Amino acid sequence: MASNRVTSHDVARLAGVSRATVSLVLNRSESVTLSKETRERVMQAAAELGYKPNSAGRMLVSGLTETIGLIVSDPSILLVDQYIPQVLYGIEKANRQMGFHVLVEGLEAGGRTRAYDNLVESRRIDGLIVVNPRAGDRALISLIEKDFPVVLVGSVRHPAEVSVTFTTRNVIGQAVDHVVGLGHHRIGAITFSPRDFVSTNARLTALSSGLARHGLALDEDAVGDGNFSPESGYRAAKALLTRRPDLTAIFAGNDTIAIGVLNAAHELGRSVPADLSIVGFDDLPFARWLTPPLTTIRTDGVSQGKLAAEMLFARLHRRPLENKRVRMEPELVVRDSTQTAPTG
Amino acid sequence: MASNRVTSHDVARLAGVSRATVSLVLNRSESVTLSKETRERVMQAAAELGYKPNSAGRMLVSGLTETIGLIVSDPSILLVDQYIPQVLYGIEKANRQMGFHVLVEGLEAGGRTRAYDNLVESRRIDGLIVVNPRAGDRALISLIEKDFPVVLVGSVRHPAEVSVTFTTRNVIGQAVDHVVGLGHHRIGAITFSPRDFVSTNARLTALSSGLARHGLALDEDAVGDGNFSPESGYRAAKALLTRRPDLTAIFAGNDTIAIGVLNAAHELGRSVPADLSIVGFDDLPFARWLTPPLTTIRTDGVSQGKLAAEMLFARLHRRPLENKRVRMEPELVVRDSTQTAPTG
DNA sequence: ATTCAAAACTAACACGTGTTAGTAAGGGAT
DNA sequence: ATCCCTTACTAACACGTGTTAGTTTTGAAT
Numbered sequence: 001m002a003s004n005r006v007t008s009h010d011v012a013r014l015a016g017v018s019r020a021t022v023s024l025v026l027n028r029s030e031s032v033t034l035s036k037e038t039r040e041r042v043m044q045a046a047a048e049l050g051y052k053p054n055s056a057g058r059m060l061v062s063g064l065t066e067t068i069g070l071i072v073s074d075p076s077i078l079l080v081d082q083y084i085p086q087v088l089y090g091i092e093k094a095n096r097q098m099g100f101h102v103l104v105e106g107l108e109a110g111g112r113t114r115a116y117d118n119l120v121e122s123r124r125i126d127g128l129i130v131v132n133p134r135a136g137d138r139a140l141i142s143l144i145e146k147d148f149p150v151v152l153v154g155s156v157r158h159p160a161e162v163s164v165t166f167t168t169r170n171v172i173g174q175a176v177d178h179v180v181g182l183g184h185h186r187i188g189a190i191t192f193s194p195r196d197f198v199s200t201n202a203r204l205t206a207l208s209s210g211l212a213r214h215g216l217a218l219d220e221d222a223v224g225d226g227n228f229s230p231e232s233g234y235r236a237a238k239a240l241l242t243r244r245p246d247l248t249a250i251f252a253g254n255d256t257i258a259i260g261v262l263n264a265a266h267e268l269g270r271s272v273p274a275d276l277s278i279v280g281f282d283d284l285p286f287a288r289w290l291t292p293p294l295t296t297i298r299t300d301g302v303s304q305g306k307l308a309a310e311m312l313f314a315r316l317h318r319r320p321l322e323n324k325r326v327r328m329e330p331e332l333v334v335r336d337s338t339q340t341a342p343t344g
Numbered sequence: 345m346a347s348n349r350v351t352s353h354d355v356a357r358l359a360g361v362s363r364a365t366v367s368l369v370l371n372r373s374e375s376v377t378l379s380k381e382t383r384e385r386v387m388q389a390a391a392e393l394g395y396k397p398n399s400a401g402r403m404l405v406s407g408l409t410e411t412i413g414l415i416v417s418d419p420s421i422l423l424v425d426q427y428i429p430q431v432l433y434g435i436e437k438a439n440r441q442m443g444f445h446v447l448v449e450g451l452e453a454g455g456r457t458r459a460y461d462n463l464v465e466s467r468r469i470d471g472l473i474v475v476n477p478r479a480g481d482r483a484l485i486s487l488i489e490k491d492f493p494v495v496l497v498g499s500v501r502h503p504a505e506v507s508v509t510f511t512t513r514n515v516i517g518q519a520v521d522h523v524v525g526l527g528h529h530r531i532g533a534i535t536f537s538p539r540d541f542v543s544t545n546a547r548l549t550a551l552s553s554g555l556a557r558h559g560l561a562l563d564e565d566a567v568g569d570g571n572f573s574p575e576s577g578y579r580a581a582k583a584l585l586t587r588r589p590d591l592t593a594i595f596a597g598n599d600t601i602a603i604g605v606l607n608a609a610h611e612l613g614r615s616v617p618a619d620l621s622i623v624g625f626d627d628l629p630f631a632r633w634l635t636p637p638l639t640t641i642r643t644d645g646v647s648q649g650k651l652a653a654e655m656l657f658a659r660l661h662r663r664p665l666e667n668k669r670v671r672m673e674p675e676l677v678v679r680d681s682t683q684t685a686p687t688g
Numbered sequence: 689a690t691t692c693a694a695a696a697c698t699a700a701c702a703c704g705t706g707t708t709a710g711t712a713a714g715g716g717a718t
Numbered sequence: 719a720t721c722c723c724t725t726a727c728t729a730a731c732a733c734g735t736g737t738t739a740g741t742t743t744t745g746a747a748t
Contacts, residue, residue, distance in 0.1 A: 005467075007734060018698045023736055031737090033695060052465035056403035057734030060703045065400070067447070075436060078429045079646070080629045085422045085429050092419060092450050101468065103411070104448050106436050121396035123349075124445065230633045259633045266635065285424045289574045289603045291610065291635045302423070351704060362728045367706055375707090377725060401704030404733045 006049045015045035022046070026053070059123070067101040068312060069125040071115060073132040075106030080229040081192075081256045082284045083301050087131055087153055090305025098313060109134075116143055127312045129153060135198055149315040151308045155198045155325075162315065164308045165199070166299050167327045168206040174332045175251070175279055175297060176210030183341035184249040184277060187211060188222035190236045190261055192253025192281075195225070200253060203281070207251055222247060226257045233260025241268050241276075248276060248341045255280040255287045255296055262290065262337075273339035283333055292336035299330045350393045359389035366390070370397070403467070411445040412656060413469040415459060417476040419450030424573040425536075425600045426628045427645050431475055431497055434649025442657060453478075460487055471656045473497060479542055493659040495652045499542045499669075506659065508652045509543070510643050511671045512550040518676045519595070519623055519641060520554030527685035528593040528621060531555060532566035534580045534605055536597025536625075539569070544597060547625070551595055566591060570601045577604025585612050585620075592620060592685045599624040599631045599640055606634065606681075617683035627677055636680035643674045 008026075012019040017038060024032050025042040045051075059065050070091060078084055088104075095102050103125055107115050116139045119125050127149035133140055135156045144150050144160050152163035179187065189207055193200045208218045222244055224236035233252065237260055241247065252258035258280035262272055270276045273292060280287055280296030287294040307326060314321055352370075356363040361382060368376050369386040389395075403409050414435060422428055432448075439446050447469055451459050460483045463469050471493035477484055479500045488494055488504050496507035523531065533551055537544045552562045566588055568580035577596065581604055585591065596602035602624035606616055614620045617636060624631055624640035631638040651670060658665055 009734080019735085020698055020700090020737080021696090024697090027736070032697085035696065038696075050465070052461060054404070054734050055466040055468045056400050056409075057703090058736075059400035060398070060404055060705085060734080061736050063703080070448075075433055078433045082426055082429075085426075088448075089419055089422045089450075092448060096450060101463075102448050104414075104432075104436060104446050106433075106440060117396060119445075121394070122399040124399045230630055234633070256630075259630055262635075263633050286574055286600075286603055286630065289578070289607050291606075353704080363705085364707080364728055364730095365726090368727090371706070376727085379726065382726080398704050401733090402706075404704080404735085405706050407733080 005054075006051045008051065008053065010049055011042065011045045011051050014049060015042045017042060063123070065101075065124060065126050066099065067103055067125050068095060068309075069119045069128045070102050070104045071107050071119075071128065071130045072104065073107050073130070073134055073137075074109050074228075076108075077132070077228050081254070082286070083254065083256075083282050083299075084131060086284075086301025087305035087308075090302040090307075091129060091309045092305075093302075094306045094309035094313075098309075100313075116140065120148060127151070127316050129308050129312060132197075135196060149312060151312045151315070153304055153308050157198060162311060162321065162324045164304050164311065164326045164328065166304075166330050168199075168202050168330070169209070171297050171330045171332055172203065172206035172251075173210040173213070175295075176207065176214070178295075178332065178334060179249050179277060179279065179338055180211075180214045180216070182249075182277065182338060185214075185216055185341075186222075186244075186246050187216065187218070187249045187251070188224070188240055188244060188247040189218065189251040190224045190226045190233055190240065190253055190257050192226050192228060192233070192257045194227070203251075203253065219244075226253055226260070228256065230256055230259040230263075233257035234264050235260070237261040237264035238267065241265065241270070249279070249338070250276065251279045251281075253281060255282045255284045255294060258287075258294055258296070258337075259290065273337050275342055277338040277341070279338060287333075288335060290337070295335045295338040296333050297330045298333050300328065304328060349398075350395045352395065352397065354393055355386065355389045355395050358393060359386045361386060407467070409445075409468060409470050410443065411447055411469050412439060412653070413463045413472045414446050414448045415451050415463075415472065415474045416448065417451050417474070417478055417481075418453050418572075420452075421476070421572050425598070426630070427598065427600075427626050427643075428475060430628075430645025431649035431652075434646040434651075435473060435653045436649075437646075438650045438653035438657075442653075444657075460484065464492060471495070471660050473652050473656060476541075479540060493656060495656045495659070497648055497652050501542060506655060506665065506668045508648050508655065508670045508672065510648075510674050512543075512546050512674070513553070515641050515674045515676055516547065516550040516595075517554040517557070519639075520551065520558070522639075522676065522678060523593050523621060523623065523682055524555075524558045524560070526593075526621065526682060529558075529560055529685075530566075530588075530590050531560065531562070531593045531595070532568070532584055532588060532591040533562065533595040534568045534570045534577055534584065534597055534601050536570050536572060536577075536601045538571070547595075547597065563588075570597055570604070572600065574600055574603040574607075577601035578608050579604070581605040581608035582611065585609065585614070593623070593682070594620065595623045595625075597625060599626045599628045599638060602631075602638055602640070602681075603634065617681050619686055621682040621685070623682060631677075632679060634681070639679045639682040640677050641674045642677050644672065648672060 008022045012022045129151050131153045133154050133156050155163045191200045224240035226233040226236045252261050265276045280294045283296045283298035287296050352363050352366045356366045473495050475497040477498050477500050499507045535544045568584035570577040570580045596605050609620045624638045627640045627642035631640050
């Protein structure tokens, strides 16, 4: 274990050159001219010894870690919702292709904000991606204002933020057109998170203004609050459908919540989609396999993660960003959970 | 960004002591005696400047990184199955509590095995957790044989491995008793992965011997091969139920596959559980919300991850392991997807 | 033979930390 | 006065790397 630690010194000795030469050869430095045969002798020696530069030594002198931090707010969401893993995959893959490493850290709700300092101040990472940032996160905002390379998957609505989000106005408008076109006019919603989440807020606003275009309103008592898990969606939907039995369609905050809504409807003896139409959000892998297959709005978490990573690389290489706030356009996917409104 | 880099030298100057003293105070070294007031003066200076030791410097001299590597085989499974995120959460949380960091790396199937070397040889990590290791992974086995601190979430069936897995014989036996007790005797299975996965192999073997206890056999043509996604389960189940329409119960390799089986049954006009009983595996969060709620076998991914992390810490601290191969006992959860076998 | 320029390489520093060997001061005992 | 032991601290090394300023060698031109 501690046995095979080969240093550039060993390579130098085997190749019969100085340690400096080894470093120059291996880092392909063009500013200094080296003979072809010396280059080859060094490469050969390095290969023979299986030399891998010690990252700590390298980090110390270069100041670069080739590592990014990935902070996940409320990591327990990982347990119930399948969206974040998609983002994670996109981020990890992009980093792998760039030869970068990913340091994952969970930021428990209400936990210490030292997570940022520990990573940033101790120079463990070159940049940071924050998934699901909370709008009120002071430590994060301070980092953004210091111009540390941060990219958000989500938004804190700060003028200087660099972020990847989804536009919702357009696609939710389309979804509303679709549902209203089926004859529904008493429409409710279940959120997937507290209202102070930027995306939940945006989805509700888009829903409201979409309905307004048809002369309809989103009544406050037609909105129930979910909290990430299927169970929370179930409870909120049961309360909502009891309070407002006249509703014929429900927009779920996301697909995970939609599972709960589906169950609540069944339990109240309302069949989907005959008695109640449901629209999800995200188009997670299971959405098309629900009974009935879910009409939903497809966001592409993998691309979102990949894009966030690429934007971070651009910042790290001091390449200018054409757009500091990229907004992806989701797509309405109509399946069987939405159908003509029941008559009467 | 490069502005606020405070070194121990700065702290020393402000406190009016040498850099060595700063290091001794901050690392609570007991071997050297320091006056109470010097200690306080240094602590105060460090706090005032917001000093955070540079991790690279520390790593270089101590040889320790306070970081573990987390390698996920076939990371694309993250996209379709919700089990790995549970494990990930458990691992990350345990590390956070120990003040450790987690470096996540995906190991694409058939990809270069350099992933291990890059992390291990470059001394970026102190230890490694591998999730879903492939039995034939030479690079991994070589690491285990070198006695590098590795803990597996899964198994490669190597005598020297340290791993956390689940026993299946017992609980699958119970599940078989349950299903056979309901009058089923033509029983099939859909795997969740290729057969050379250790856990898939184990589950099939346990199923076979469970059936044998009741004088039943698991026919080879009663087994279909899934491949992680709901879709693969759907396709395999459709083929299986077409080939063997006499089957009245199916053991799905896991809950994700069970979703596909459920859909295949519906599409073939067989209602669940009246015409076909289904047993899942894992008890993922959505399992109880399927239609019908899924009878399944509860494994606890979070605990599995947590345990793996704790075993790795034990190795890193050279504490002896009471048990190198921990096997957790899953639990049968009976819901509505299993019911009395149809008559005739 | 001498000069000069390019080519090929290396000595030496810097990065920031943890730790060991060693120095200086204080004070009590002989 | 000398010795010695404890207390309080620091000088100096080591970790392994990237890079710059500088040195030696080569080879051709004068």
